[in-house]
Amino acid sequence: MSKRLLAILTAAVLGASMLMLSACGGGSTPAGDGTTAGNNGATGDGAPGDGKVYIIATDTTFAPFEFQDASGNYVGIDMALLDAIAIDQGFQYQVNALGFDAALQALTSGQADGVIAGMSITEERKEVFDFSAPYFDSGVVMGIAASNDTITGYEDLAGQTVAVKIGTEGEAFAQSLQEEYGFELVTFKDSAMMYEDVEAGNSQALFEDYPVLGYAISQGVGLKMVTEMERGSSYGFAVQKGENAELLAMFDAGLANIKANGTYQTILDTYIQK
Numbered sequence: 001m002s003k004r005l006l007a008i009l010t011a012a013v014l015g016a017s018m019l020m021l022s023a024c025g026g027g028s029t030p031a032g033d034g035t036t037a038g039n040n041g042a043t044g045d046g047a048p049g050d051g052k053v054y055i056i057a058t059d060t061t062f063a064p065f066e067f068q069d070a071s072g073n074y075v076g077i078d079m080a081l082l083d084a085i086a087i088d089q090g091f092q093y094q095v096n097a098l099g100f101d102a103a104l105q106a107l108t109s110g111q112a113d114g115v116i117a118g119m120s121i122t123e124e125r126k127e128v129f130d131f132s133a134p135y136f137d138s139g140v141v142m143g144i145a146a147s148n149d150t151i152t153g154y155e156d157l158a159g160q161t162v163a164v165k166i167g168t169e170g171e172a173f174a175q176s177l178q179e180e181y182g183f184e185l186v187t188f189k190d191s192a193m194m195y196e197d198v199e200a201g202n203s204q205a206l207f208e209d210y211p212v213l214g215y216a217i218s219q220g221v222g223l224k225m226v227t228e229m230e231r232g233s234s235y236g237f238a239v240q241k242g243e244n245a246e247l248l249a250m251f252d253a254g255l256a257n258i259k260a261n262g263t264y265q266t267i268l269d270t271y272i273q274k
Contacts, residue, residue: 054093054247056082057103057112061190064215064271065118065235066097078116080267081135082237085254091247099189101167113244114251118209120169120233130241132251134234135264139210140173142227143217145199152226157183163194163203169232170207195221211272 058066058078066076074097086093098106100119106112108128120138121131144151151157154177162183164171174185186203188194191212197203199222208216210229217223237251258264 052092054091054113054244055096055106055111056093057096057098057106057115057117059100059103059117059190060097061192062100062118062212063219064211066116077136077267077271078118080270081255081258081264082116084258084263084267085251088254088257089250091250100165101189104167107238107240110240113239114247115238118212118235119238121236122169122172122233125238128241129238130243130245130248131236131238132248133255134236135255136235138169138235139229139232140170140207141210141213141225141229142205142207143198143213143223143225144205145201146222146224148204148224151205154181154227157181157205159183160204161186161202163188163197163206165189165191165194165208168209170209173230173232174207191216195223198223215272 058074061067062076062078064076065078066074069075074095079095082093082095096103096106096112100117103112103115103117104119107115115129118136118138119125121134125131142154151160157177158181160183162174162178163186164174166187166189171185171187177183178185183205186197188197191208194203194206194208195216198206205226206213206223209232213223213225217225237248239245239248255264258267
């Protein structure tokens with residue numbers, strides 16, 4: 001088990017966002033349909049050369065990986081990594097913020113070329129998607145309302161209602177415990193609604209990715225963690241199986257480059273403080 005990681009957004013987030021925008025010569029701009037354009041006009045050694053703009057689907061409320069800042073721009077670890085990799089490799093992209101479940105549907109239906117959304121690499125998903133090299137190692141924790149003093153571990157969940165977000169590792173982990181500890185599950189499409197349900201007392205606990213829940217708590221959400229992190233799967237960028245091999249190769253190459261030059265760690269340090 002790792003020590004608790006409290007993810008916080010530093011005071012420099014907006015400044016960092018502006019730095020990213022200036023670095024890419026246009027960056028991400030808000031649009032009414034939840035779509036943003038990224039890396040406008042960027043060039044580099046890995047440029048496809050055909051002017052292709054890749055459609056990248058993402059979640060909408062998964063801070064600190066993807067969320068909207070005060071100006072309505074989509075920011076976060078995933079957005080910054082994607083932008084840095086696109087600059088490094090010289091490809092253009094457009095982000096569609098759809099929600100996690102809808103992002104996967106867009107990818108499987110061919111409406112998106114890739115997904116970056118704090119997506120865990122699992123054996124089941126590998127049957128449907130091709131993944132990049134892992135770009136973040138996460139895990140799952142249990143959270144309860146800050147005022148709840150009766151639940152301290154899994155054994156206290158018997159007969160209780162537990163909230164999970166559809167399609168996430170938190171949901172899969174809760175399902176693996178459900179029979180042993182005897183609780184009911186209720187599902188939500190986004191983390192914000194899940195948190196509200198637990199805060200209101202409709203559900204007594206939730207399972208969520210460790211840095212995501214830590215960030216939410218740091219921002220004033222009325223929850224607390226009551227378990228150490230259960231080691232989970234790594235996050236990866238995904239494309240439909242057998243499709244967009246060139247995009248996947250550029251993501252992997254760019255990821256390796258930004259790790260080597262320090263950009264990767266700078267991005268993590270901007271959004272997560274250990």
